[in-house]
Amino acid sequence: MASASEDTRDRVWSRVFSFAINTTETHQPSSTPPVSESREAHLAILLVSKYFNRLALPYLYEYPKLVGRSAALMAAQLLKRPELGSFIKILSMRHVATDIHLHLISSAMNLREFRGIESDHLSPEHFKALGLAAGSCLQRLSFNFSRGDVSVSLFARFTELRELIVSPSTANFIPDTASNIVLSKLHTLHVGPVYQDTSFIHAFSVIQLPALRTLRIEFYTVNADAIIEFFNAHGSALTHLSIKFSYELLSNLKLFDVCPGLVEVEFPESVSYSDSAPLTRETLTCATPHKSLVKVVMFSDMIADPDDLDPAMFPALREIQIQACKWPTTEREISKSDWVPLAEAWLKQGIRLTDSDGQHWVPRVKRARGR
Template identity: 35%
Template sequence: MLPDEIISEVLSPALQVPDELFCDTSHVSPFSTYAPSTSTYLVVCKDWLRVATPLLYNVVVLRSKSQATALEAALKSNPELGRFIKKLRLEGGYGAAIHGILKCAPNITDLFLTLSIWSPDNTTGLCKGLALIEPHRVILVDPCEPAPPKNKQEEALRRTFLACLCSWKNLRIFGYPYGSENVWEPTIARNARELSQTLVDSQVHTVLLSASFSHIPSFITKLCTSPSLKVLQFKHPLLFDVEMNNEDAKFKKLAKYSRLSRKDHHHPVDPDITPSLNPRFVPMESASPETRDIVGKRILFFAMYVEELRSPAFSRRPTDTHPSRLPILSVSKYFNRIGLPCLWESVQLTYCSAPGIRARLEQRPDLASFILRVYTSVQYIDYNRDQHEAILSICRHATGLEIFAPFKHRFLEAPIEFFSLLGQTAGHSLRELLIGVQCPSSFSTALLQPFTALRVLNLQIYGYRDEPVQKPYTHSEVLDQVHTLHIQDPLLDLFVNTNFGSLHTVKLPSYVQDTTLVTEFMATHGEKLRHLTLDTTVCNPDRFNLSSCPNLVELEIVDFAWDLTQLFSGTPHQSLTKVITKAAPNQTSVINDRKLRSKTKAPGFDPAMFPALREIQVRRLIWPVSEREISKSTDVTVAEALLRKNIKLTNFEGKAWVPRLKR
């Protein structure tokens, strides 16, 4: 058994709320994330419950009426819990329950309060309860945009709050919500002047200014007349002209800030490196050359951020966090030798960079053996242009190339001769190929024969109009190794009966002239598939039959409008666990409401046909972050209906909806 002190040290990092988050005045609350509640730690065992309860109640964040009601009920059933509350963050009014909470929490020292109150919210309980506490620090939020329309609840809270500022005897620190940009809005400027006048009459000695300031407005200089004020703390640096244009001696005495010139730029600070006591020291001098090379290459792998550069989306331009890698190669001949493979592993070809890379390879042909990945932003190859000739020359040298792919979302369109060139020079090593081929006549899998190491193929063909793809179909032993295939319409006819022994991931064309080809392709290869991407509009009939791919685990649908009822299986599909889409399912097919279905004639979704389905990820889904937005969101309605079917609805980050507490 561990003593309580050690258990507390173990649980504190998981249960404690950082003060920076508690005081965060951003428009989007830092607590609007969708993560499991930390209260789950309390149900591990009785020892954890006893030790973790004070830690859990130390900082309380309320973001909905149901949370406030649940907390009030807990405090009424066990009044001792209220004594643990030291910090309270309220992001709304939340009705009469707040009065009961404040009455049971006499030890509150820090209060976070917002004046962004929308008319359905009720501040009666909060207005009654503010006078019951004696906070030491108060952080106030009064957003300019989006601001709720003027209403009685907000006015009542504002008047009560200003009255409490003068009556709170322990108040020492106040978070001021207004900045210089609020001067131009008459209502906000009036509220700022009223607040400043009230603070002059209060006991506060430190005012925290978290807003930005391009000049010092009058409601800030008004604060300097407070007899109790000791510090005006600016969160953001002030420009030199803000300081020089202010002649108030009291302001200069109270203000605490850092200076910033308009011409200042952020430069990385060189670390202080202690010089070696022995300048002739050789690291790992006693180790063998092979061991030194292994360790040195591993160090430079991270120092030259090789892993990051393997992503085509990673910027090749030096930044503060990822400076130029060339100085590393200048440290010594040893660093130059073991660092060159890291420098040349991933190459990005553009119209500007290709000539320079070509010239370097002509001087040092041995460097081409280090090139394993080529990413290009060039959209087409033209043999008559110098820049394109440079790209061709580089590809001729890179005989060990493993990946040839476009940069970000661009796609290279190249003549059939360039496609053949890649096969001749790097066909034995190329594992991943993403390319569009200008093919004026027919295309056959025989053109892929040189690519003996191919694993990922993303292929498009352009140029011909009336001529069909070449038949009869060829059975390629090379394509037997391909496990990921992305193809367009003309190639679907070619690959219907092609041998793919390792295929498990397929992206079908978004447009198919002959929809029967989709059915034939799935009949041939469907049993192998684990991951499938398709546009359901290419299917005939409208409902896509998953019976042909019984082992499918993940299905991605690229339609902007789709519904769960489009998924069909003759027998229960035992493998499908995840569906990825661009739009959320229609609520009429998810919600078990007969009246709603009768109006829309929606057949409804039967989860019994997909017993393994556990997640529907929506790429364009953004979860609401406030109680008001949640109440209006149809996505929340769909998510909670799916949860009752044991299916999670997740957003583009893979974060699932976590329902708020219910009464």
């Protein structure tokens, strides 16, 4: 490329190094990084020339592997060369409680994703440092909060946040300036589990979330006021919902009335604290027809009687997926199966019952005609 411009050479070699080092994913930053070559092999690339070093160095630091003593070594390196912190795009930490980790967080001023949901609990001090360093560019954030008081004003710095995964159950959230906070790009929120302390739910009921479309929440408390407050504030914008809750809560939550735009709703396993069916006729009733709901996902059969769901109230509903469903394969199994009559009952209402793979039941008569 002797005749190519410097800009062209830089772009071509940078692309080559992005594949050669490949410490993280460019297009899917939230997925598990691919297995890459050893760090020694990556360092060898940097030692070829000053030109290679300049172009390849950002990819080496893009997603540092902080295991064992590597966190301390990385922090020491950043003390000597603070500019290297600007190359860090993803931080994944299993330990976040020390000054070393505080320094690493504070140095990552161009961070796009912080993965800490499986780590020790994040203190308000570390969370504040994260916002100061990377709040204007962080897009995906997952962590556990530590015990203590957390000012909701700390969230105001995360102006580019698209996805938030948080376990808030041990912290007390103080909504001091919550009404002034607008997380304008937050599209996906995962919350849970929430037990007796519902301060996070209350605080985020006041925060403005105009882009919120997907919510996954685990809510295990009889405090219906908090969850109703949240859905009254944000339910109208939701298109996808996954919710675990106690049975006693359902009669107080008119889910389909406060979430008129839902396209898909999921009720995962272990949602009931009683022997009664958690999805009753009252739960499945709405004041006016719900015209958006296309699919309902359940772990087990939570609708005791298909007649409890009026298809006229859900004119767009086409599929009920039950993950525990297993279709029979022999005549003997068919005669004993509880899924077959249930599937045929739903089919009469124009709704397909599908298993975990999305396969629906085909009645035997139709199969014979198809042959």
